[in-house]
Amino acid sequence: MATMGASDTDMQSQQRTPAAAVDTGNVLVGSRRGATMATLGQLALSFGILLAVWWLLSAGIASNVLPHPPRAFEAIATLTANGELPSALWTTIPGLLIGLFAATIVGAVAGLLMGLIAPLDRLMGPWLYVFWSMPIVAALPLVVLTFGIGVEAVTFYVFLSSLFPVVMNARSGAKHTDRRLIEVARSMGARQREILVHVVIPSSLPPMAAGFRIAIGRAVVGVIIAQLFISAAGIGRMLQFYGETLQMELYFAPLLTTIAIGLILNGLADVGEKRLVRWQET
Amino acid sequence: MSQARGVAIKFQNIHKVYSTSGSEQPLHVLDDIALDIPAGTFCCLVGPSGCGKTTLLRLAGGLIASSRGSALLDGAEVTGPPRGASMVFQDSGLFPWMTVRDNVEAGIKMREHRRLTPTERAFSQEQIVKVGLAGFENFYPVQLSGGMKQRVGLARALARGPQVMLMDEPFGALDAQTRALMQEELQQLWTREKITVLFVTHDLDEAAYLADTVVLMSRNPGRIKSVINVDVERPRVIGDPRLAEIRRAAWESLREELQGVGEPA
Ligand SMILES: Nc1ncnc2c1ncn2[C@@H]1O[C@H](COP(=O)(O)OP(=O)(O)OP(=O)(O)O)[C@@H](O)[C@H]1O
Numbered sequence: 422m423a424t425m426g427a428s429d430t431d432m433q434s435q436q437r438t439p440a441a442a443v444d445t446g447n448v449l450v451g452s453r454r455g456a457t458m459a460t461l462g463q464l465a466l467s468f469g470i471l472l473a474v475w476w477l478l479s480a481g482i483a484s485n486v487l488p489h490p491p492r493a494f495e496a497i498a499t500l501t502a503n504g505e506l507p508s509a510l511w512t513t514i515p516g517l518l519i520g521l522f523a524a525t526i527v528g529a530v531a532g533l534l535m536g537l538i539a540p541l542d543r544l545m546g547p548w549l550y551v552f553w554s555m556p557i558v559a560a561l562p563l564v565v566l567t568f569g570i571g572v573e574a575v576t577f578y579v580f581l582s583s584l585f586p587v588v589m590n591a592r593s594g595a596k597h598t599d600r601r602l603i604e605v606a607r608s609m610g611a612r613q614r615e616i617l618v619h620v621v622i623p624s625s626l627p628p629m630a631a632g633f634r635i636a637i638g639r640a641v642v643g644v645i646i647a648q649l650f651i652s653a654a655g656i657g658r659m660l661q662f663y664g665e666t667l668q669m670e671l672y673f674a675p676l677l678t679t680i681a682i683g684l685i686l687n688g689l690a691d692v693g694e695k696r697l698v699r700w701q702e703t
Numbered sequence: 704m705s706q707a708r709g710v711a712i713k714f715q716n717i718h719k720v721y722s723t724s725g726s727e728q729p730l731h732v733l734d735d736i737a738l739d740i741p742a743g744t745f746c747c748l749v750g751p752s753g754c755g756k757t758t759l760l761r762l763a764g765g766l767i768a769s770s771r772g773s774a775l776l777d778g779a780e781v782t783g784p785p786r787g788a789s790m791v792f793q794d795s796g797l798f799p800w801m802t803v804r805d806n807v808e809a810g811i812k813m814r815e816h817r818r819l820t821p822t823e824r825a826f827s828q829e830q831i832v833k834v835g836l837a838g839f840e841n842f843y844p845v846q847l848s849g850g851m852k853q854r855v856g857l858a859r860a861l862a863r864g865p866q867v868m869l870m871d872e873p874f875g876a877l878d879a880q881t882r883a884l885m886q887e888e889l890q891q892l893w894t895r896e897k898i899t900v901l902f903v904t905h906d907l908d909e910a911a912y913l914a915d916t917v918v919l920m921s922r923n924p925g926r927i928k929s930v931i932n933v934d935v936e937r938p939r940v941i942g943d944p945r946l947a948e949i950r951r952a953a954w955e956s957l958r959e960e961l962q963g964v965g966e967p968a
């Protein structure tokens with residue numbers, strides 16, 4: 422078989438280094454290692470400034486509200502050593518992760534189905550807007566009546582808090598799948614299931630990832646609220662106790678821990694998203 | 704033109720009416736289209752915007768049904784996307800989440816509803832090489848130029864080993880130089896493969912250069928206005944005076960259709 426002349430002018434420049442051009446997200450930074458180093462540097466700078474502002478505020482005008490940073494970190498060490506923080510984490514993390522995970526799976530399936538099946542969407546779409554507008558906190562009494570005050574109630578509350586952003590985005594992703602690409606698949610003889618797996622779901626992944634990010638934030642807030650109002654346990658309980666007794670150094674330990682949990686989950690989402698939607702424009 | 708294999712694509716008195724929603728009256732897009740395209744020939748479809756070229760192509764590709772009359776591919780009535788046909792789209796129609804290789808293999812995978820055999824995989828790779836994209840197998844469409852995307856679309860169509868290729872303005876979005884290059888390459892390719900091609904274009908030079916027959920359409924409703932045979936041996940050269948003569952004849956025939964609309968791009 423003969424080869425078509427590969428003399429396309431716009432191909433020439435890229436053809437010399439086909440492998441190097443793959444996966445380099447940032448055009449300004451040559452290699453991936455370089456890009457990672459630059460990101461880490463920016464991250465360090467960003468947190469450095471935040472820490473400096475905190476330090477200055479705690480030394481100056483906000484000295485009676487904000488603890489001195491070294492003493493806050495000391496408090497973390499103390500609470501870790503005496504086992505209070507680890508045990509609070511152990512009561513908090515499983516409910517958070519299970520609730521968030523369940524919300525992601527259920528939300529993705531429900532959202533995709535709604536986006537794909539018009540009658541279902543007409544039936545359930547309005548409910549979605551009802552729950553979207555309703556403050557989830559209002560469901561607390563119902564959650565307690567149904568699940569009691571244990572870890573099940575906390576988990577379910579996390580689930581409820583993080584469910585709707587995922588549903589919303591999966592639904593809109595499925596709805597806005599490029600009709601032309603569906604037609605391309607049809608022209609090849611694809612069946613419904615293949616169109617779903619090879620066209621609708623991949624094209625819905627970016628909005629679903631965005632929905633998952635919102636869900637992370639809501640799940641973290643949700644688990645704290647549930648522990649404050651439902652079960653008086655874990656990180657939420659620590660925040661409440663040290664807050665009410667005005668022990669600010671000790672109060673900052675669970676607060677910083679909560680922030681760290683959110684940051685770690687977001688970081689993991691970053692990594693996952695990069696792998697899943699590599700094909701997107703940067 | 705000299706093939707003895709018979710008719711590959713046959714349009715039998717096709718009518719297509721779109722019933723638009725609301726108060727508007729139904730839109731009569733295709734009116735009594737009758738056309739035979741002999742096997743192994745290259746047919747270009749030209750006509751003013753909105754005359755129903757894409758509609759006719761989608762009918763042949765089994766993506767929509769006619770209101771009356773039927774389309775036949777290799778003698779069999781088209782009732783759904785035929786196994787032996789491949790479509791090529793103006794915007795390339797590549798799946799952004801698939802690499803070049805996965806895009807090319809998708810054409811077979813979605814037809815057979817299974818993974819590819821080693822033979823099919825090797826054949827797909829051959830097509831990638833054939834369109835000059837060896838080394839780009841793991842690239843995503845976003846990393847390719849417009850010309851390269853169209854090459855992938857072509858490789859994907861060829862990988863299905865089609866008897867018939869239905870191409871809807873495949874080079875319409877390319878710059879002039881890339882387009883000329885792609886035309887030359889398509890001519891070379893087609894001369895070797897002898898696939899039957901139905902090719903929609905707005906470019907009369909392109910039509911004259913590529914086609915055995917140029918079919919000119921008129922609109923409101925879409926009808927076949929005239930058919931011009933291009934009896935120029937291949938390989939053809941862009942700028943051949945005989946092709947210029949064909950272009951002039953086609954333009955004469957189209958001019959009245961386009962009054963008030965301006966010359967096609
Ligand atoms: N699904 C549809 N529903 C209703 N009307 C349609 C539909 N598809 C096409 N049409 C109408 O049919 C007519 C022909 O459309 P078609 O896309 O076949 O034209 P075309 O010749 O390919 O035009 P162009 O050269 O601009 O691509 C147009 O008036 C268009 O508005």
Ligand SMILES: [Mg+2]
Nearest residue numbers: 756757758871
């Ligand atoms: Mg068209």
